[in-house]
Amino acid sequence: MSSDVVVQSVPQAATESPTDVVIETRNLTKVYRDFWGRQKVRALKALDLEVRRGEIFGLLGPNGSGKTTTIKLLLGLLFPTSGRALVFGKDATDVGKNERIGYLPEESYLYKFLNAEETLDFYARLFNIPAAERRDRINRLISDVKLDWARRRQLKEYSKGMTRRIGLAQALINDPELILLDEPTTGLDPIGTREMKDLILRLREEGKTVLLCSHLLPDIQDVCDRIAILHQGELKELGRIDTLLTVQDETQIRARGLSAGAEEEIRQVIARHGGELVQMDHPTTTLEELFLSIVRESEAHPGRRAHERKEPR
Amino acid sequence: MEIRPDEFLSFTQWLGPALLFFLIAVPLLTFVAVFACFVFSAARRGPVEAFYAVAGTIATAIGEDLVATSLRRIMAIARLTVKESIRRRVIVGFVIFVLIFLFAGWFLDVKSDDPAHLYLSFVLTTTGYLVIVLGLFLASASIPADIKSKTIYTIVTKPVRAGELVVGRILGFVAVITVLLALMGAISYLFVVRGLDHEHAVLPDSVTPLPPRVEGEASPGWEGTTTMNAHHRHTWTIDTEGSGRTNRLMGHEHVVTRREAGTGADQSTYELGPPIGALVARVPIYGQLRFLDRAGNPASKGVSVGKEWEYRSYIEGRTLASAIWTFQGLSERDYPTGLPLALTLSVFRTYKGDIVTRVQGIVIVRSTDPRNPVECEPIPFESEEFTTQQITVPLKLRPVGQEGIGGGEIDLFRDLVRDGEVEIIVRCDDRSQYFGMAQADLFIEAPQASFVWNFAKAYVTIWLQMVIVVCLSVMFSTFLSTPVAMLATVSAVLLGFFGTFVRDLRTGDAYGGGPVEAFIRLVNQENVMSPLEFGTGEIGVQIVKFIDGALLLVMHSFSAVLPDFSGLGRASEYVAYNFNFYDQLLARQCLTTLVYVTAIAIVGYFLLRTRELAA
Ligand SMILES: Nc1ncnc2c1ncn2[C@@H]1O[C@H](COP(=O)(O)OP(=O)(O)OP(=O)(O)O)[C@@H](O)[C@H]1O
Ligand SMILES: [Mg+2]
Secondary structure (H helix, E strand, O other), X not given: OOOOOOOOOOOOOOOOOHHHEEEXXXXXXXXXXXXXXXXXXXXEEEEEEEEEOOXXXXXXXXXOOOHHHHHHHHHOOOOOOEEEEEEOOEEOOOOHHHHHEEEEOOOOOOXXXXXXXXXXXXXXXXXXXXXXXXXXXXXXXXXXXXXXXXXXXXXHHOOHHHHHHHHHHHHOOOOOOEEEEEOOOOOOOHHHHHHHHHHHHHHHHOOOEEEEEEOOHHHHHHHOOEEEEEEOOEEEEEEEHHHHOEOOOOOOEOOOOOOHHHHHHHHHHHHHOOOOOOOEOOOEOOHHHHHHHHHHHHHHOOOOOHHHOOOOO | OOOOHHHHOXXXXXXXXXXXXXXXXXXXXXXXXXXXXXXXXXXXXXXXXHHHHHHHHHHHHXXXXXXXXXXXXXXXXXXXXXXXXXXXXOHHHHHHHHHHHHHHHXXXXXXXXXXXXHHHHHHHXXXXXXXXXXXXXXXXXXXXXXXXXXHHHHXXXXXXXXXXXXHXXXXXXXXXXXXXXXXXXXXXXXHHHHHHOOOOOXXXXXXXXXXXXXXXXXXXXXXXXXXOEOOEOOEEEEEOOOEEEEOOEOOEEOEEEEEOOOOOHHHOEEEEOOOXXXXXXXXXXXXXXXXXXXXXXXXXXOEOOOOOOOOOEEEEOOOXXXXXXXXXXXXXXXXXXXXXXXXXXXXXXXXXXXXXXXXXXXXXXXXXXXXXXXXXXXXXXXXXXXXXXXXXXXXXXXXXXXXXXXXXXXXXXHHHOEOOXXXXXXXXXXXXXXXXXXXHHEEEEEEEEOHHHHHHHHHXXXXXXXXXXXXXHHHHHOOOOHHHHHHXXXXXXXXXXXXXXXXXXXXXXOOOOOHHHHHHHHHHOOOOOOOOOOOOOHHHHHHHHHHHHHHHHHHHHHHHHOOOHXXXXXXXXXXXXXXXXXXXXXXXXXXXXXXXXXXXXXXXXXXXXXXXXXX
């Protein structure tokens, strides 16, 4: 008699040593100011984050929630108004850390007058890569992002998705340990999106750390280990994605091969506890539902961390 | 052409004071800059944090960025810059240049008395301006464009130091423009040479035998005239040996040769060579000038005749008043046919007399030996105002005074020049007339230097100016948008160009007053000499003077630290006037430019480094 009662349990987070922290932000705050120093936007409010080695970390949030701002702060493109951003234990403005970082910007900001090969060659020369290896890598990356057929064409002739691909190749030119991807799948076709996700998973297998931000929930759901949800510059949710998507206050039982007696017994147990059996397991919600509920919640109660919700859904 | 006093200094003479200035100015400016940064930062974040920010920035600059700077990355960015410039069609600038030259041939006035000057100054100014404008436009656009298009995000998130970006950009633009400038130089050279080239033929009917020097002797040769070409016609003479020359006209002459076709002279044909002497690099040897007053006593200056600019001092005619130049470094080897003097005089007449009669002057050569101050008999000359006149002191001279040496003849180099040193005295020989002279008005013409090298030197100084403009543009564009950066660069260049003028305005050596006064004069259409006055009276004038004083002080302080662009433009003037530009002066300018370029690049580095690029 086989029974596949599925009782999902919270997977134990692997114990990691503190040296494995790749990204750390402490109380990171960013206020955009205009030319006269007047406050324009509070884009990020006291963000505390930790991303560990080998993780795929997703930054989630609606438009204008501060995802790109966070990434720029981590790269030293912006200076924090207060708080600190540390990458590999060094301040984000330290240039040396860039040796181990790859960055794909929101849009591919590349030189339009270069062709694919020249683009990668230029960026490769900014790293200490021997000439022979540089050529190998350029060839490999161009075929990895499936641009062999357009390698000699100037980027100004590229379509959006093609530009995105060469942008990704550019981000990987130095075989980085940490890759920051700002909305990696925008502009990609479904196949491209699939390939991008596969690539991200492959990077994890290689032991790389990936921080990606997106509002395309399926992407995040498919690849991320942990996510943080930002809304209006505030951190609303942070945790392992499987945990977050597990609804802890519901148990769902679904069984096969139980005798009518056994079923009756279970029903009685449930009835004794004042419940009504529907199905027995912990259902998972979709990320979309979680996301929408958090945003709705946050709009209803600004400033409150989403964890604090307790009322049954 | 006026020579500026400081241009006489040799490299070593200049280096000492220059180094001293450098050692004072650099720490001072650094301190001012650091302090300004601190104040600026303190205003935003408070003094303690500002202190740590400034100290931290300087510490990383030296401790990390400087150490980690890599030539590979600099070259990568320079290469990118070159590619960008090529693909963005800098060639357009070059095409404009060629077009200007194609058309210029029509517009240049070839009837001018000095076509070489015209051609040279045209070519040098055109290239100079074009290259500077090109540098300005290219260099001030790059970094703002990178920031605007956000391509800079992908660069600064690589291990690129701000300094590498600045230097790489500068190098790239300099490389591009250097190539263009070299091409322009070559084209200019051809343009000048071909523009001045022309041919004459001998008018066959004009050939006549020269009259004999002494009655009854054979004719010493022939003379004749040439055909009219390039708006002029020469006369020429040729000796019986068959070597001859035309007269010097429009700055050049031709060699005349005779080709024997039969036995008699009548059957001979005469041929004229290409123009020579138009493109030369004359090497003036300047002396130290001192004056004697009318009683023959040493005077620091001659008299001032009031109306003229301060530049020249005047000596009175028929008195002991003299202008005495002491020359050094003369050797017989360089002057086998005598000492060629070039004299430019200004004449001040106290009575008009008859304007056609020229004022007479004398030149005396005197030994500087204090025990035996031999001097030669005065060599008389007629003053030619406003032009440079040539007087050659012959090798054999007559002594003046009692002790006539060896048959009443003395040798210039054996008896007068002592250790390469000699004095040349100029006096005015007409009563109540005055000669005005300055140091550069009398010089000895040493053997000529290479024109091509001289021409190249002018291009080197144009190149130096271009490099400074590119550096300034890149530096300003690290924190300003393209148009503003261009404006800032142009202001810096102008202020650097008029630096000397601003200083003279402050000291009162130049007339016209400061900006406000100048504006008032402009509006009231007053000349610069009359005292300033307008409606409100004395108080108003005082206020204007005060504001102008402050403005001039600010402008002067700025111009004191800016490169001297008018000095850098001097080589072009020298070349256009067919003078050799001093190698030593060129070396000074190269070194100065290097210092400026380094300083500007460092400033650019700090500006870019402390800039929040994504804001
Ligand atoms: N350079 C800037 N100057 C002023 N405000 C800015 C600037 N960049 C971003 N902001 C503001 O900061 C906030 C966060 O912007 P950010 O780009 O981080 O959002 P995001 O989460 O990346 O959004 P999206 O999903 O649309 O990319 C927004 O309100 C935006 O208007
Ligand atoms: Mg974004």
